[in-house]
Amino acid sequence: MEKRIEDICSSIPLDRMNYRPVAPEIVMTSSFHFSDFAEYAAASKNQFKDFVYTRGSNPTTLLLEEKLAELECGERCKVFASGMGAISAALVSCLKQGDHVLFVNTVYSTTLSFIKFMTRYGITWTVVNTTDVTEVANALKTQTKIIYFESPSTQKFELIDLDQVACLAQSNDILTIMDNTWATPVFQNPLNYGIDLVIHSCSKYIGGHSDIVCGAVIGSQRLIEQIERSGFLYMGATCSPMNSFLALRGLRTLPIRMQSQQENALEIVTSLQADPRIEKIFHPYCADNTQKQLSQTYLRGYSSLFAFQMLSKELTRFERFINELNEFILGVSWGGYESMILPVYKGNNQQELKTRGLDVTHTRMYVGLSHPKTLIRAIQNALDAAYGICK
Numbered sequence: 001m002e003k004r005i006e007d008i009c010s011s012i013p014l015d016r017m018n019y020r021p022v023a024p025e026i027v028m029t030s031s032f033h034f035s036d037f038a039e040y041a042a043a044s045k046n047q048f049k050d051f052v053y054t055r056g057s058n059p060t061t062l063l064l065e066e067k068l069a070e071l072e073c074g075e076r077c078k079v080f081a082s083g084m085g086a087i088s089a090a091l092v093s094c095l096k097q098g099d100h101v102l103f104v105n106t107v108y109s110t111t112l113s114f115i116k117f118m119t120r121y122g123i124t125w126t127v128v129n130t131t132d133v134t135e136v137a138n139a140l141k142t143q144t145k146i147i148y149f150e151s152p153s154t155q156k157f158e159l160i161d162l163d164q165v166a167c168l169a170q171s172n173d174i175l176t177i178m179d180n181t182w183a184t185p186v187f188q189n190p191l192n193y194g195i196d197l198v199i200h201s202c203s204k205y206i207g208g209h210s211d212i213v214c215g216a217v218i219g220s221q222r223l224i225e226q227i228e229r230s231g232f233l234y235m236g237a238t239c240s241p242m243n244s245f246l247a248l249r250g251l252r253t254l255p256i257r258m259q260s261q262q263e264n265a266l267e268i269v270t271s272l273q274a275d276p277r278i279e280k281i282f283h284p285y286c287a288d289n290t291q292k293q294l295s296q297t298y299l300r301g302y303s304s305l306f307a308f309q310m311l312s313k314e315l316t317r318f319e320r321f322i323n324e325l326n327e328f329i330l331g332v333s334w335g336g337y338e339s340m341i342l343p344v345y346k347g348n349n350q351q352e353l354k355t356r357g358l359d360v361t362h363t364r365m366y367v368g369l370s371h372p373k374t375l376i377r378a379i380q381n382a383l384d385a386a387y388g389i390c391k
């Protein structure tokens with residue numbers, strides 16, 4: 001009997017082979033089908049546990065969630081289509097009209113833009129630019145519901161005492177959310193110090209190859225369920241099973257990449273420290289004693305994203321430095337193979353930089369997987385071309 005073309009195009013996989021793939025399966029499907037009414041009815045009652053529709057759950061994404069939860073020492077994880085998907089869902093799910101969010105230290109700029117947007121829904125917020133927990137305590141309001149921070153922080157890479165923040169928050173019935181993208185679960189586990197929720201942009205080190213955008217939130221069963229049932233389900237920032245697979249693949253090499261990139265970065269930081277044309281380096285490795293102590297308490301390693309500022313503030317020279325810097329790609333994001341450079345100066349934003357407390361020559365550098373000697377030579381050449389050879 002001849003088959004109809006529609007039947008051939010319909011490609012529901014057959015259960016015909018017993019196979020055991022070494023790599024995780026990419027379950028690239030929008031929905032899941034049921035063998036009979038009873039199975040359908042049971043799954044519909046339990047849509048967060050059983051596989052019904054990929055916007056709710058998917059086996060490839062679930063495997064990633066289980067691994068991230070375990071790596072962060074959390075009960076559960078929810079994976080999102082991006083870091084911002086995770087951040088906005090966590091904030092929306094834990095806030096209501098009238099609540100206040102306290103941001104500590106320098107936080108990823110889009111996170112701050114998001115909360116500014118939320119003022120139209122009756123959320124208020126404050127930023128305290130400090131790593132001193134006493135100042136954090138002084139900035140609390142009666143309506144404060146969340147303390148949100150990064151440690152080390154964006155651009156300045158300063159740490160805060162996690163034990164102290166968690167203790168302060170718990171005694172005031174406040175939730176703590178920490179973005180741990182810089183350290184990854186390999187180098188730091190904030191939940192172990194009493195932080196309530198940990199955020200990751202898996203677009204960075206976890207993905208590791210500059211080819212996906214993905215995010216995650218990890219915490220207790222109760223909090224993740226709360227996020228799953230509101231911010232996750234309603235805002236719909238679902239990660240594609242393909243991207244979950246790529247993040248799972250990234251995890252396989254995460255520990256060795258972090259180790260190798262730490263070594264490369266510290267070699268480069270050390271050479272920059274010795275260079276008189278560099279005024280200041282922002283990396284916990286070369287911070288003051290208090291910061292160094294916090295690193296020793298909370299970090300198991302140093303990652304390869306940091307910043308520095310030039311001694312000379314001449315912008316034509318600075319632009320020349322950026323243009324002459326071979327081996328580093330000029331662009332946003334980080335965490336992949338290629339080394340990257342990102343000046344905060346964009347040609348006309350001196351005023352904005354002043355309010356953010358950043359020098360006009362503040363430059364973020366990401367050390368990827370190239371040989372550190374090659375990178376050091378490239379930096380020296382660019383510094384020589386822009387600022388002159390130093391004796």
Ligand SMILES: *Cc1c(COP(=O)(O)O)cnc(C)c1O
Binds near residue numbers: 082154179202215
């Ligand atoms: C990149 C980044 C984010 C946002 O993640 P996306 O995946 O780009 O949405 C949030 N926090 C930090 C610290 C980041 O570096």
